[in-house]
Amino acid sequence: MVSELADMDWDLRQSPEGALWQQYCDYYSLGFEEEGAAGHYAGLVSCGSFQIAVQVWQHQQAKGTAMVVHGYYDHVGLYASLIRFCLQQGWNVVAFDLPGHGLSSGEQAAIDSFQEYDDVFSQVLQQAQAHLPGPFFAFGQSTGGAILLNYLLKRQFTPDQNPFAGISLMAPLVRPKGWASGRIIHTFARFFVRRIKRKFKPNAANPEFAEFLLKDPLQPRHLSVRWVSALKAWVPYVESLPACDLVVNIVQGDADQTVDWRHNMKVLAEKFPHRRLKILPGGQHHLVNESPEHRQEIYRQLAEWLS
Numbered sequence: 426m427v428s429e430l431a432d433m434d435w436d437l438r439q440s441p442e443g444a445l446w447q448q449y450c451d452y453y454s455l456g457f458e459e460e461g462a463a464g465h466y467a468g469l470v471s472c473g474s475f476q477i478a479v480q481v482w483q484h485q486q487a488k489g490t491a492m493v494v495h496g497y498y499d500h501v502g503l504y505a506s507l508i509r510f511c512l513q514q515g516w517n518v519v520a521f522d523l524p525g526h527g528l529s530s531g532e533q534a535a536i537d538s539f540q541e542y543d544d545v546f547s548q549v550l551q552q553a554q555a556h557l558p559g560p561f562f563a564f565g566q567s568t569g570g571a572i573l574l575n576y577l578l579k580r581q582f583t584p585d586q587n588p589f590a591g592i593s594l595m596a597p598l599v600r601p602k603g604w605a606s607g608r609i610i611h612t613f614a615r616f617f618v619r620r621i622k623r624k625f626k627p628n629a630a631n632p633e634f635a636e637f638l639l640k641d642p643l644q645p646r647h648l649s650v651r652w653v654s655a656l657k658a659w660v661p662y663v664e665s666l667p668a669c670d671l672v673v674n675i676v677q678g679d680a681d682q683t684v685d686w687r688h689n690m691k692v693l694a695e696k697f698p699h700r701r702l703k704i705l706p707g708g709q710h711h712l713v714n715e716s717p718e719h720r721q722e723i724y725r726q727l728a729e730w731l732s
Contacts, residue, residue, distance in 0.1 A: 427528050433468030433479050435556035440466050453502030460512035461485050470521070470552065472545045478528035479549060481557075482508060482518040489590065490557040492550060493520040496567030496598075496711070497652070498534060498623070500527025500643050507564060507713045510724045514731065516562060519553045521545075523568075527643050535620075535649035539659040542572045543579065550588070560590035562731065566713050567684065570597025575659070577673075578666040578696060591731040593674040595712040595723070596681055599689040600660055620647035628683055629711040630719060664692055672699045674730045676723050678708020678715070701730055 429443035446467070450456060455465065463485040469476045480501055491511040493504055501520045511518045523542060524531035536542065554561065565573040573594060582588070623646055627635045638644055675693060677686050693700060703726045705712070708719055715723065 427469075427478065430467055430469050430478060430528070433470045433552070434466065435481075435552055437464060437466045437481060437483055437556075440464060441468075449502070454505050455480075455502065455508070457482060457509055457512050460509050461515070462512055470549060472524075472548045473541065474531075475524045475541075475545060476530040477521050477524070477545055477549065479519065479521040481553075482512060484512055484515060484517050486515065487517045487558055488515040489560045489562060490517040490519060490553060491562045491564060492553065493518060494546060494563070494565040494569030494572050495520070495523065495526070496569050498526070498645050499566070499569075502527065502643060503641075504566075504713055506720055506724075507566075510727070511562070511564070514728065517557050519549065519557070521549050523572075525649075526645075532649070532651070534645035534647065535651040536655050537651060538655050539571065539575060539662075542568075543575050546572050546576055554588070561588060562591040562593070563589045564593045564595070565597065566595045567598050567710065570594035571599065571659070571663070573597075574599070574693075574696070575663055577671060578663060578669055581667065581669060582671060584670055584672075587671050591674065592671065593676070593727055593731070594693075595676050596678060596684060596686070596708075596710050597675065597689065597693065598684050599663065599692050600685045601656070602682055602685050604660070604685055620649050622646065623648050626682070627709070629709045629714045630680075630707065630716040631711075631714055634711065634714040666696070668696050668698060670699060671697060672701065673697045674701050674703075674727065676703045676705060676708075676712060676726065678705045678710065678712060678719075680707050681710045683710035 429446045461484050462482045464483040467480045470479050500522045508518050522529040525533050525535050
């Protein structure tokens with residue numbers, strides 16, 4: 426389907442029309458006419474050495490624009506529930522595949538520095554801000570949350586400078602679970618292997634999602650040692666940055682086996698003393714694909730905070 430994508434037309438005049446693109450949209454259920462979407466557009470944005478696949482859902486009566494940033498191993502196709510929620514709030518939605526993920530270019534699931542993610546996010550945001558109506562809202566799941574943390578803390582926005590009317594982090598990554606032992610293993614493994622076979626473990630109370638991941642053609646099958654090297658450099662960097670006065674919304678499951686959520690919540694309490702926190706009992710890691718009951722609770726809380 427990438428072959429059917431041209432350069433991104435931010436004026437939203439024409440949608441991709443190829444058969445492969447339609448198959449992609451059908452496979453991941455990315456049509457949202459019932460939620461008020463007047464059009465679904467996609468194209469490629471050049472960000473450094475990467476060609477980034479960007480998608481936009483235009484609301485019929487847009488009251489703002491939401492930016493959606495996905496997690497590691499993920500891609501836009503897995504975020505239908507969050508896109509639907511944003512459209513139901515009356516917002517346009519901008520979502521993009523990170524380098525090495527989904528339809529974007531780059532070695533699969535690899536990156537040299539988390540600042541490359543920052544460059545991509547900031548460039549896509551700037552183009553969206555130049556063409557789509559505000560206010561803007563930002564949502565980040567897992568590594569997507571890490572990208573938003575990096576973006577905000579690196580720039581030390583004051584509340585008056587905040588580019589977002591609402592910032593929501595879902596199971597945000599600071600340190601992954603088992604980070605102490607993982608760092609030691611990486612120190613030696615990086616000399617011998619480039620990637621490690623991925624183990625698919627359920628990360629949401631949603632058996633259908635777990636089954637879908639196993640057959641998803643866009644799922645990476647390996648953990649990149651380069652990505653772990655980038656994370657290893659990023660963790661002390663972000664943990665050393667000064668605190669920020671912005672309000673952020675955080676949703677975190679207390680059954681998360683992917684990130685070291687107790688440590689991460691302490692770090693985020695220090696970095697964002699005005700944060701709002703929802704601990705979801707029984708919630709696992711992939712919150713945008715949790716059980717219907719959990720998702721209903723998550724989106725009810727987000728809607729309350731963002732209203």
